[in-house]
Amino acid sequence: MPPSKPSSCSHGKLVFSPSSHATKAGYKEPNLAKRIAATTARGTVVSQTAKKSSVDKTPNRSAFPAPLVLPGDELAWDPSYPCQSFRAWSQLKERNAVTPERRTVYFTGPPDLDSGMEYTRKWSQPRIKRGVKEKAGGFPKTGDVLSYLGAFYHGLPVKMLPAPQICFTSDVDDDSSPPTPQGKGARGETAAPPSPTLWLNTHKPTGCIGIRTRATPKGDFSHQLNLNDLLDAATEILPDDAYALLVLVEHDIYEDEDDDFACGRAYGGSRIAVVSGARYNPILDATQGLERGHAWPASHCERYLQSCLAAAEVDAEDDGGDAGMSDVSDEENTVVAPMHVALSAHASLPSLDSNPSVKALSGLWLGRVCRTASHELGHCFGIDHCVYYACSMQGTASVVEDARQPPYLCPIDLAKILKATGADQKERYEALLAFCEGHEEAHLFAAYGAWIRARLDADR
Template identity: 40%
Template sequence: MAGKADCQHNELLLECSPWAEEAGFDRPNAGKRLAAATKGGRNPLAAKGKSANAVKKLSQQVAERLAPSFPGPLLLPKDELNWDPDYPPQSLRSWLNEVERNKLTPERKTLYVAGPPVVMPGVSFMNGWEQPTGTPVNELEGFEPPSTQASLEYLSAFYYGLPVKFFPQPLRFVPWTEPPQRAKSRNSHSYVGLARDDYCTRIRTRETPDKKFKRQLNLNDLLDAAIAMLPDDAYSLALLMDFDMYEDDDDDFCCGRAYGGSRVCVVSSARYHPALDIDESIDHEHMWPTSHCKKFADSLCVVEELEPREHIKSVYETLESPLRRAVDAVRRASAPSTRQVFNGLWFSRTVRTLVHELGHCFGMDHCIFYACNMQGTSGMAEDVRQPPYLCLVCLEKVAHAIACELQLCDQAGKEEYIKARYRATAEFCEAWKHVDLFAAYGAWIQGRLQQLSV
């Protein structure tokens, strides 16, 4: 995209930005981060006979070695952790002990994906609701909504080891018929039905408060529909939407939500449309991985009257580190502003949210330990700054669920599973390397696999 060569991203921020201190965020220290990735909840470097200072020093050395692979959450002004700096951490141990966590079983292990429902003639008034209203029609030509098939393929790699299938029944939007006396008091577009076979769920709609789209669908109603259609052999179900969504009356919009305990999630691609990037102040030059550019982070902090400061550099930050490989992959890429590039960008944003919401179905909470796909987000600008990978703690949760609980692997088997999962994801990224996020993610994975092979 235009401007990519303007910043060389020579200095990478591997810990939280200075704004974290202003926000009151206290990131778990090196020892706690290491402990969070263990089943017992204890720092693996702590051993009988070692002094507390020795353990602290060793933990910091390990943290420096890991930082170029798994940096800290950026926490820039207006980010999610800025508004909620005391968000509680979820360690592997606390995840394992979560009473409501759903475990994978041989009978219930399939991830189902339901593509956007077809708009039937009876609700043809919905046609056009998925298009941004502030963009001229001729400028929207050539944009293609994220592919459901490609989404399924990405899920198969990201949650490697689980069968991923299309939902077997076609979904359609149909008219919703109400009793005449109630219908008189309602706009005829206030409800639509989401149907499969002869079963139909009422979906509320409303005008979009910020006028970015004509109307929105109610997220809670869509989640209710997803729960009702969950197959018996499903571990979880993801329902994809082209239309904008809202959760409650106070929301402007919502891109996705999971009912983790019910094993369903709904994700909308609407707000990820590249035509909205100018309105959302998206900096194409500093999406992940270049969001870790210190010059960029400092510029956002300066806006809030916080002066740049020296940051802690990892002694292990080399040209071969995963994050540096990812940044260089983006710098090398030639990315003219074509529809193919923007369609790939649209898809990459949507599936990043899709795997995040399905992570909640695995019982994972928002992550505060590292920059991670499971971080919470406060909006589009932060969303595109976050990485596609799972951090050390969250990856342990997924690997334990699939390799240990489902496949009954031991520790060695789990470690092999993690490598196989990385390789499967890298293969997907290679096929999509014309998209910056996947080119960078593939380079990051190669760096990580090299580290794991040592």
């Protein structure tokens, strides 16, 4: 866990290598040769000339640091998670190819509410602790999320799902039926016992789809929606020409009865994904132990990492030397270090811990949703969780770890996306930069924009 209280920090030194806890957890970072080979179609670097050329083109640590692997992180729980190289991704039989008939990425925002369903709006409002006076504004705007995904998946059309908008309704067709309480669902899971049901009108001939709910008297929200049922709804509304569909919801969601909550899930083979923005509401940060000042890129701050290790009763002194703690090398000082300019942009904005504006908190919420939405859609492109670098395709074990992860794709996963979308790397970066420059009041996008500029400068 991170420090329980936010503290002022100058972020004087950044960490570009895994922390010492990675070794204790059993994580072994792929070496440079393996990381280079993982970007190639052959999966190898066959000649000394090619090796030298590849090394020369390999971004330094100040652009693409290694995973942090702190206590409680996904890679700390599962340090041997298999790598997925570009070659392995290319040969993946389950991966859907982009075709002329199916090349559009569709997106739809939270379902509308028919008359009589307004009471469910309260379900998406978190229980706020006494003393919390912040107001994070409204839920991220659908158009902003759409624009970000359009830049992230530049090269393919990214569109809103055609009207009419799906909506929760009390006007249920006679032929509609609630989710089956016994047997197997569309994805093969065993259905949960019967529970209160909301009806989602998909405007399809099959009628309304039942979405199970559960009350959470002691939770951060009064009610949650069932993720598996929402995925069934996504399958129902998937257009014929869709490469993939992402459904964004306002409500808190759960996947299995034993889950506290979930933030999203994708079934790449089915070309569907669902993301909830509920847990990313900044109003919940104190409850969830999120330290805003050390979100990416400040998540790589040495002082912060040592405090995380100490808080987890790990001997922080083991992590205080050069092993696992590295700043920009002399060689890297000849160019602008992307992580350092990103950190400068992050630190240049007013603190999010001391009387932040509604606009700043809204930007924080938007950034979190955009990052998770791009991650889940990445699974629809057949991309597995990344273990090579700190990367937007990393797995995450908590919302705390989620906030530490970057918005960019590492060189290996970027190669996959460029192949799938047919996009040019420079044009893709420029599209993302244009989005970031339109949202520079948000710490994440200000930092990401600075990082992109440094990457573009380095490639000139």
